[in-house]
Structures are given as C-alpha cells and as structure tokens.
Amino acid sequence: MTSACDLGAKLRDTMKLYPEYNFDEFKDRRMEDTWYIENLPLARREELYDQIRQANADTDQEIGKVVLEALREKGHLESVKEVAGRVQRFKQKLLGYLSKTDKKIAIVGHSNMIKTLTATGYKEDGAPINGIDMKNCEVQLINLVMDSLGKVDPPKTVWCG
Secondary structure (H helix, E strand, O other), X not given: OOOHHHXXXXXXXXXHHOOOOOOHHHOOOOOHHHHHHHOOOHHHHHHXXXXXXXXXXXXXXXXXXXXXXXXXXXXXXXXXXXXXXXHHHHHHHXXXXXXXXXXXXXXXXXXXXXXXXXOOEEOOOOOEEOOOOOOOOOOEEEEOOOHHHOOOOOOOEEEEO
C-alpha cells in the first residue's frame, strides 16, 4: 500500500454489485470492508488494528483515516519485497485456479501490481525485473510467468488492466 487509492472500495458494496462473482476468499476476514489490511504482513496488520482500536474507529471513514495517517507517517505500508511476496502468493492461487478451469479471467489492479505480477524475475530488494508497464485504464492480454510455482497445461493467458 502506497497511496489512498489502495484502500479500495467497500467489499460489501462490491459484492452486491456483482453477485455473479465468487467472493469466498473474503468470508473469513475479520473486517469485511478493510480487506486491504488483511493483505498486509502480519506485524503491520496487527499494528494497524491496534491503532484502529486505540482511535475507537468504528465507521469505514474513521478506519480509513487511521490507515491514511499511518500511510502518511511511513510513506508506504508494504516494502517492495513484501509486495513481491504477496504477488507470489496470488500467483500460487491463480495457478491452482487456472489448472482447474477453462474459464477466462481478468485481473484488475494497480500498475505496480501488474508490473510485479508480469515480472520475469525480482531484484534482491524485491523490485520486479521486466514487468509490463501499463497505462491508466489500459487492457492487455498477457502470458503470466509462473516461475518455479509450476506450469499450467496447456499454457494460459489472462487479460490484465
């Protein structure tokens, strides 16, 4: 997380708008509308939840203020290496999904996440090597490099934007 736009939409609103999609991944989250906190490394996540409790933040707006203040103080809530690790975990889930379906999928995300997702490798600090740089609202059909995670047979491509 590096900016306010990383807070995302309210999950319950998104689920209502798109009932045809499967949101099971989020069912076990402690705070349904703060799913973006659940994706952070454990120590940072617990620190944020402590700050939320100390601020007696109950509403989405109050929680968002606490998170944004933490973001302002630190400049980011995840290191480049932590983002790369999160993308690798996502790739593992994606690999499992792709191996079981012929359905088309679309991946929607911020340009830095797409660049990290499409990287052919990572520098020692976790920075992506040769990832695709996408412009705002750009859509591309890409072949994902699944590195040592395994292979999908036959190889699959996905739409990213």
